[in-house]
Amino acid sequence: MSCASSIGVVARTARARRLVRLGRLSVWRQILGWAGAWWFAFTLALGQAIVPLLGLVVWMRVLPSASVIGPYYLAVMAVALLTGSFENHTFAQSIYSGDVADELLRPQPVAIGPLGENLAIRVWMVLLGLPLVIGVAVSTRVTYDWRGVLLAVPALMIAALLRFLFTWTFAMAAFWTERVHAAVGFVTLLITLLGGSAAPLSLMPPLLRDVANLLPFRAMLGLPAEIAAGTVAGGNILTGYAAAVGWTAVFGVAATAAWRAGVRRYTSVGG
Amino acid sequence: MKMLRLFAVAFSLSLRQTFAYRLNFAFDALLALATVTSFVATIALVFTQTGSLAGWSGAQMLVLLGTYAFMTGLRATFVDPNVGAFADHVRTGRLDPSLLQPAPSVVLATCSTHAPLGLVQSALGLGVVGLGLQQIHLVPTLLGGVGWLVLTVLGVLIGWATSVLLACLAFWAPKLSLGVLYDAVWTFGRYPVDVYTRPLRLLLTYLFPMAAVTTWPARTLIDGLDPARTALGLGITVVFVCAAVAVWHAGVRRYTGATS
Numbered sequence: 001m002s003c004a005s006s007i008g009v010v011a012r013t014a015r016a017r018r019l020v021r022l023g024r025l026s027v028w029r030q031i032l033g034w035a036g037a038w039w040f041a042f043t044l045a046l047g048q049a050i051v052p053l054l055g056l057v058v059w060m061r062v063l064p065s066a067s068v069i070g071p072y073y074l075a076v077m078a079v080a081l082l083t084g085s086f087e088n089h090t091f092a093q094s095i096y097s098g099d100v101a102d103e104l105l106r107p108q109p110v111a112i113g114p115l116g117e118n119l120a121i122r123v124w125m126v127l128l129g130l131p132l133v134i135g136v137a138v139s140t141r142v143t144y145d146w147r148g149v150l151l152a153v154p155a156l157m158i159a160a161l162l163r164f165l166f167t168w169t170f171a172m173a174a175f176w177t178e179r180v181h182a183a184v185g186f187v188t189l190l191i192t193l194l195g196g197s198a199a200p201l202s203l204m205p206p207l208l209r210d211v212a213n214l215l216p217f218r219a220m221l222g223l224p225a226e227i228a229a230g231t232v233a234g235g236n237i238l239t240g241y242a243a244a245v246g247w248t249a250v251f252g253v254a255a256t257a258a259w260r261a262g263v264r265r266y267t268s269v270g271g
Numbered sequence: 272m273k274m275l276r277l278f279a280v281a282f283s284l285s286l287r288q289t290f291a292y293r294l295n296f297a298f299d300a301l302l303a304l305a306t307v308t309s310f311v312a313t314i315a316l317v318f319t320q321t322g323s324l325a326g327w328s329g330a331q332m333l334v335l336l337g338t339y340a341f342m343t344g345l346r347a348t349f350v351d352p353n354v355g356a357f358a359d360h361v362r363t364g365r366l367d368p369s370l371l372q373p374a375p376s377v378v379l380a381t382c383s384t385h386a387p388l389g390l391v392q393s394a395l396g397l398g399v400v401g402l403g404l405q406q407i408h409l410v411p412t413l414l415g416g417v418g419w420l421v422l423t424v425l426g427v428l429i430g431w432a433t434s435v436l437l438a439c440l441a442f443w444a445p446k447l448s449l450g451v452l453y454d455a456v457w458t459f460g461r462y463p464v465d466v467y468t469r470p471l472r473l474l475l476t477y478l479f480p481m482a483a484v485t486t487w488p489a490r491t492l493i494d495g496l497d498p499a500r501t502a503l504g505l506g507i508t509v510v511f512v513c514a515a516v517a518v519w520h521a522g523v524r525r526y527t528g529a530t531s
Contacts, residue, residue: 036446037446039447040448040451043448043449043450043451043452043455044451046451046452046455047451047452047454047455050455050456050458050459051458054458054459054461054462057462057466057467058317058324058462058466059317061324061325061466062317062320062321062324063320063321177298178295179294179295179298179299182298182299182301182302183298185302185306186301186302186305189305189306189309192309192313193309193312193313198309198312198313198316199313199316199317203316203319203320204316204319205319208316
């Protein structure tokens, strides 16, 4: 019994190592693939940064004496670059074109492909968007407390995972409809409006703020920025983390369910 | 006249293609409604903290946002469907038919495909303009209304010309696609140019004239016709349209295709 259990542990460890290696290879392959379209990644980075940049400009005009606006919106810009997800273009397109059939035949989880591409695009966006972030930081003379930044790092990692799972789940609407862009476009509007990009949650009317705190959008964008800028503290950080972890679990289950349901009805011809 | 007839035929064809898939209409109408609602909600959030943004009241901002939504819908209907796949057409040689037919190639290649569902956003934008005017208790003067109409037409031409200028880069760098960049810069039109710092304001007036696309039409509707502003808008439009046509012809001269 003990021998069988040991064998099971060894097999699971070997499988995990293999998955990590495959994931690393997938990310590296996609980084190299996107190197030929770095200018496009640059435009994607600008596209991600523009709404927080507008928020920064507008809210600094509205509240010129509020010292947290600069740090908050700069952090939102960085979070947007680090968590941007485009599965409605990449993965949904592979469903429409039939390319996802190739992935189904490979002896590895299908999620490795979209996850690898997602991380590779983020690497390029951060590299190419960094000068913009630095430029804005210098021009607005923004400073941060390093403890807030360290506290925000786990929230940022959760936001990155949650945003991927969220977008991937909605991108799988491509199994049922050709209007996946409309579906993802709609939820992206909600992220902008209720996630902390249109306005910091602390400046929203109380009722709207309560609703926004209950929904997953703040965990994808505003929460890491709020922690880094120091606009949220103590128990509210813990509540924010609890909501972020909960929503990540929910969308993990939703993505798995959508994949299983979608792949059952998926058909393709040719090759 | 011939160009207008050609344009009308192309639009009619696109309309029939669009309504072959009626469910798409529901999807796009809902998305347009959500988009315009999110614009208004964003401004409403800003005005919970202030009574004026760079000299614009909340109701005046609604007029500007409505104009922005109106122009964005027109751009989505008449401009984006053509320039979106332009680089791909240059790369694959699918531009050849536009060059061989008996009509100006720039018109055929950049004005012959339409996405009529974008007009839903334009209609909603007009509604928001009306809402803003109602809140200011303002009935625009005849000259103000005509000025708004003229400036919006000029705005569409500027949108077309800037899109064509960026798309024409594909003649020199066929893999270059700047649609996302264009969308990002267009977003600056959601706010009056008075909000931005002076260098950015100058850029948005002369280099990528979003001021002429949204701020000036909205200002004209609110304050009445300003001949100097309209003349400047006309001048900028002429420069951009001429530049787009010139760059198009320069690009076509270096284009080669071997259609199979």
